Amino acid sequence: MSLLSLKDVTKAYGGVPALRGVDLDIAPGEIHALMGENGAGKSTLIKILAGVVSPDRAAISLDGKPVHIDSAQQAHRLGLRFIHQEFNVVPALSVAENIFMGRAYPRRAGVFVDWKKLNTAAQATLLKLGITHIDPRQKLGTLTLGDQMLVRISSAFVGEAGAPARLYVLDEPTAALTSEESERLFTVLRELRLQGASVLYVSHRLDEIMTICDKATVIRDGRSVDTGKIADITHDDLVALMIGRRVEEAYPRQLTPPQDHIIFTATNLTIRGRPPISLAVHAGEILGLAGIANAGQREVLRALFGDLAPASGTMGLAGHAYRPRSPADAWRAGIAYIPRERRSEGLILSRPIFENTTLPHLKAQSRWGTFLMPRRERRLTEERGQLVRLKSAGPNQRARELSGGNQQKVVFAKALVGDPRLLLLDEPTRGVDVGAKFDIYSVIREMAARGMAVILVSSDLPELLGMADRIAVMRDGAITDIVAASALSEEMLINLTYGRAQG
Ligand SMILES: Nc1ncnc2c1ncn2[C@@H]1O[C@H](COP(=O)(O)OP(=O)(O)OP(=O)(O)O)[C@@H](O)[C@H]1O
Ligand SMILES: [Mg+2]
Known part of the structure; x- marks a missing residue:
């Protein structure tokens, strides 16, 4: 029974x-x-x-x-x-x-x-x-x-x-x-x-x-x-x-290879007393950040997004010195961040989807006033929502009423509405179903093809290997290796993150 x-x-x-x-x-x-x-x-x-x-x-x-x-x-x-x-x-x-x-x-x-x-x-x-x-x-x-x-x-x-x-x-x-x-x-x-x-x-x-x-x-x-x-x-x-359908492949193919020019650089950044790190991301490139829990990946993202001030070192964005004092600063400079904890950091649950996706953009374009949101933004909200296959009753539905995975997609749509130059992704497909994962991957590919630079932090190793062009491995706060993803197997990547010798 x-x-x-x-x-x-x-x-x-x-x-x-x-x-x-x-x-x-x-x-x-x-x-x-x-x-x-x-x-x-x-x-x-x-x-x-x-x-x-x-x-x-x-x-x-x-x-x-x-x-x-x-x-x-x-x-x-x-x-x-x-x-x-x-x-x-x-x-x-x-x-x-x-x-x-x-x-x-x-x-x-x-x-x-x-x-x-x-x-x-x-x-x-x-x-x-x-x-x-x-x-x-x-x-x-x-x-x-x-x-x-x-x-x-x-x-x-x-x-x-x-x-x-x-x-x-x-x-x-x-x-x-x-x-x-x-x-x-x-x-x-x-x-x-x-x-x-x-x-x-x-x-x-x-x-x-x-x-x-x-x-x-x-x-x-x-x-x-x-x-x-x-x-x-x-x-x-x-x-x-x-x-309700078969999925042939887990990851969409790259649309165009990364370009030669560099969008973002970090040089000798020291964050919270950890070793200095340096990295560069090209236009159209997806740079993966791998590592076991607390190896320093999140701190790097937070420093890039103006949420954590590095003690020393320099950053450059599109050829200019970049030193954000706050996330709002970073946002204005053209850096979008998809946080891992979407409910507390990424969304205002009591507000409609539409406001959630356009709120930061309202601030960026306040010369139009808060209530005169250009139609373009509304259209973009809907378009981006469709791209990530957002399942909702419409742009006026409150974020609270969405299922967990759909809340994640709203955060994603929000980041994409502004056409950022550098996209920072922290576990972008956590809690997202298999079908929608593919859609989110396709969006990331499309953004890269438009010349955006992407940094992807993920604990899902197949995801890193399937999406990144290069993978930077972090251990104890330091970047210990930067390797072309095509040269790595899952086992090699695990060994690198744990610091084991390659057999
Ligand atoms: N409080 C609510 N008000 C209105 N609609 C709601 C509410 N809670 C859930 N829904 C709707 O009910 C449907 C089912 O949502 P539910 O949260 O059960 O999905 P789920 O299977 O848990 O998805 P996920 O994998 O994303 O967590 C969704 O369309 C959602 O928008
Ligand atoms: Mg659920």
């Missing part, structure tokens, strides 16, 4: 259908993948299960008995645990406080929080994920994104008397994790499966799904498409089920 069964789940937002009768069956002790393109309805289904969104229609049963889930507390009592796609943590609180958020803190004499006990309990929870390098007393906001994510994940694994966990639901948990961190999570998931718990797992990383999941259910446009054992399906078939 199935642990959890969902039948005919239907939900429309303001008359627009998000789910049109989805069925899902999860057996005890299985890791079940929920798959589908951006906007297919995965997060909506999960929020319904979590009791935070109410469906128009749904029949849910647990252990064969019908249940109604109308609140988060109710879902918790039923043994369901969630890690939602959105970041719901409080950076100003400690790691331990975040882990136990919304739960009873241990108290002394019933009133005062027993901090020592709280910290010890948090440490024990972290240890379940094999995490020893995070101090529970640290403020969450001081941790790296990956570590913050690990803290969020561990909070779902807090043991509780009275409501044993039956099903863990994880909505894109690895989107901000390095491969080492993801591996740790998988070990925990396998352990939970051994103990008889089930997992519902959402990810756009197919290789992950092929390795850790037992079954998969694919939804498309709010409808169930197929469900079956992972062992019975190939990677390519899964892709075809999700997007």
